[in-house]
Amino acid sequence: MNASRPLRRLIILWMALNSLLAGAEAFSPRYDPEDSPVWQELKKTVFEQRAINASANNIIRLDISSRAEDASIVPIVLRTIEPQKPQRYIKKLWLVIDNNPSPIGVVFNLTPESGRADIETRVRVETSTFVRAVAETNDGALFMDVKTIAAAGGCSAPGGADDNMANMGKMKFRLDDDIELNRPNLAKLMVSHPNFSGMSKEDKRVQYVKHLVVRYAGREIMSADIDFTISKNPSFNFYFLPTEKGELKAEIVDTNDLKFETSLAIKPES
Numbered sequence: 001m002n003a004s005r006p007l008r009r010l011i012i013l014w015m016a017l018n019s020l021l022a023g024a025e026a027f028s029p030r031y032d033p034e035d036s037p038v039w040q041e042l043k044k045t046v047f048e049q050r051a052i053n054a055s056a057n058n059i060i061r062l063d064i065s066s067r068a069e070d071a072s073i074v075p076i077v078l079r080t081i082e083p084q085k086p087q088r089y090i091k092k093l094w095l096v097i098d099n100n101p102s103p104i105g106v107v108f109n110l111t112p113e114s115g116r117a118d119i120e121t122r123v124r125v126e127t128s129t130f131v132r133a134v135a136e137t138n139d140g141a142l143f144m145d146v147k148t149i150a151a152a153g154g155c156s157a158p159g160g161a162d163d164n165m166a167n168m169g170k171m172k173f174r175l176d177d178d179i180e181l182n183r184p185n186l187a188k189l190m191v192s193h194p195n196f197s198g199m200s201k202e203d204k205r206v207q208y209v210k211h212l213v214v215r216y217a218g219r220e221i222m223s224a225d226i227d228f229t230i231s232k233n234p235s236f237n238f239y240f241l242p243t244e245k246g247e248l249k250a251e252i253v254d255t256n257d258l259k260f261e262t263s264l265a266i267k268p269e270s
Helices: 002-020 037-045
Strands: 060-064 073-078 090-099 104-110 119-121 127-137 142-152 171-174 185-191 209-216 219-226 237-238 246-254 259-266
Touching: 002 171, 037 073, 060 127, 060 142, 073 090, 073 127, 090 119, 104 119, 119 185, 171 259, 185 209, 185 246
Parallel strands: none
Antiparallel strands: 060 073, 073 119, 090 104, 090 127, 104 219, 119 237, 127 142, 171 185, 185 237, 209 219, 209 246, 246 259
8 A cells, every 4th residue: 555655754754853852842732733843844844834724614623622531542523514525525634643753643535425524533642732633625725623632641551451463453334324325424434453553661562554445336435544643443433425335345454564354235225
């Protein structure tokens, strides 16, 4: 999966950058999010100083708790407002956690086939930080929503005794409602994978899901380039827009180049 290589290079860049900034002034939610040193560098290298609309509630909203109960499993929702239509849609979503060892946690690539660009997942948060959702529309415009969260130790937390390697790669879809044609339908993909970050004192293994692609009836719904920011046993809630019966299929690749897939036959209500 060559699409994940740019993200892997960025992971190395940002881990090095965070080391350089380790002595910087402690985070405070009172600071202007634009003053974050990591964000300033990211704007240069990833977004090439393009204009980013920070008053983006009509395009993208980020939902995350202001304080993590468990910093290794923090629910997060990237919520979009406009429907996905061929003439105008969100084509890319970045999840950025400024003070994580690897700030670019995941990059989602989306299509009009989703019908709706909302994504829900769970993330690790290492320390108190700004969290950002950046959306790019198909005309190249950028929009951002920013929140703060108080957290500690999410990336370096031990995996726990339930990391059953025998189940690694098992995947399944869950649909909570009957599927209807020609409207966005919600689906959940659940993946059994330890997503080892390598940062735990008890376990230095590094092995995590690095790429995901979801298709319906052979057409891509979304793909994602991922790092260890995503919690163990990753799950993703997303939408897809069926216009006919077909197969919902997901494929993942991890950092050891192990490949796994699952599929579900969809017979929508008329």
